[in-house]
Amino acid sequence: MRLRNKPWAKEKIASYPQYVAPNPEQYKGKWHELFGNDHPLHIEIGTGKGQFIVGMAKANPHINYIGIERYPSVIVSALDKLIENDLPNLRLLNVNAKDLERYFAKGDVERIYLNFSDPWPKKRHEKRRLTYKSFLQLYENILVDGGEIHFKTDNQGLFEYSLVSFSQYGLLLQYVSLDLHNSDFEGNIMTEYEEKFSAKGSRIYRCEVKYPNDKK
Numbered sequence: 664m665r666l667r668n669k670p671w672a673k674e675k676i677a678s679y680p681q682y683v684a685p686n687p688e689q690y691k692g693k694w695h696e697l698f699g700n701d702h703p704l705h706i707e708i709g710t711g712k713g714q715f716i717v718g719m720a721k722a723n724p725h726i727n728y729i730g731i732e733r734y735p736s737v738i739v740s741a742l743d744k745l746i747e748n749d750l751p752n753l754r755l756l757n758v759n760a761k762d763l764e765r766y767f768a769k770g771d772v773e774r775i776y777l778n779f780s781d782p783w784p785k786k787r788h789e790k791r792r793l794t795y796k797s798f799l800q801l802y803e804n805i806l807v808d809g810g811e812i813h814f815k816t817d818n819q820g821l822f823e824y825s826l827v828s829f830s831q832y833g834l835l836l837q838y839v840s841l842d843l844h845n846s847d848f849e850g851n852i853m854t855e856y857e858e859k860f861s862a863k864g865s866r867i868y869r870c871e872v873k874y875p876n877d878k879k
């Protein structure tokens with residue numbers, strides 16, 4: 664893949680261990696030790712170049728954030744933003760979301776953000792969608808009881824698929840917008856993709872779902 668194995672990006676990430684945790688396994692079950700407080704932890708999966716998570720961390724200093732992105736050549740842009748802003752409540756992880764349970768214990772995370780996740784439109788790639796049932800199980804294994812997923816996308820097919828997937832898994836729909844930028848939702852922080860697609864006139868879909876407290 665074009666984005667993989669960029670030595671310059673890996674070197675830059677390695678030179679900022681205070682921002683991109685080099686051995687995140689050590690914080691499993693005790694992320695509060697890294698942040699030095701007991702504030703709630705929200706994570707974004709597929710953080711890309713980091714505009715959303717940096718904006719959220721600036722706007723909400725009493726919430727801890729972790730941006731997760733698998734490609735070094737992409738996460739370095741998020742790292743640049745974090746270096747510039749030096750936010751004590753934001754850290755980055757250069758890992759693949761399929762390995763989340765290596766880094767987070769049940770109850771570590773209160774909320775997961777999925778923004779403009781890759782749609783993988785072919786049916787044979789369904790399992791790669793970050794809202795596929797096996798990912799919903801993975802998220803359940805790291806979230807608090809009653810934890811939330813907040814999801815935004817420009818892709819109508821992925822949005823409809825995800826609503827069905829959430830519902831079939833037993834998640835509770837708390838909020839839905841079929842046109843976020845023309846809705847009454849306040850405090851939206853745009854991602855890079857959101858800016859790009861909305862500038863082209865695309866409609867943005869958004870929902871919030873919650874795991875029931877008494878599931879299982």
Ligand SMILES: C[S@@+](CC[C@H](N)C(=O)[O-])C[C@H]1O[C@@H](n2cnc3c(N)ncnc32)[C@H](O)[C@@H]1O
Nearest residue numbers: 709710711732733759760778779781854855856
């Ligand atoms: C379409 S981009 C959207 C980026 C950003 N969220 C935005 O809205 O601007 C999706 C990002 O998710 C990342 N990604 C996809 N699958 C991932 C996974 N399993 N683990 C970590 N990152 C992933 C991709 O590398 C890519 O940077």
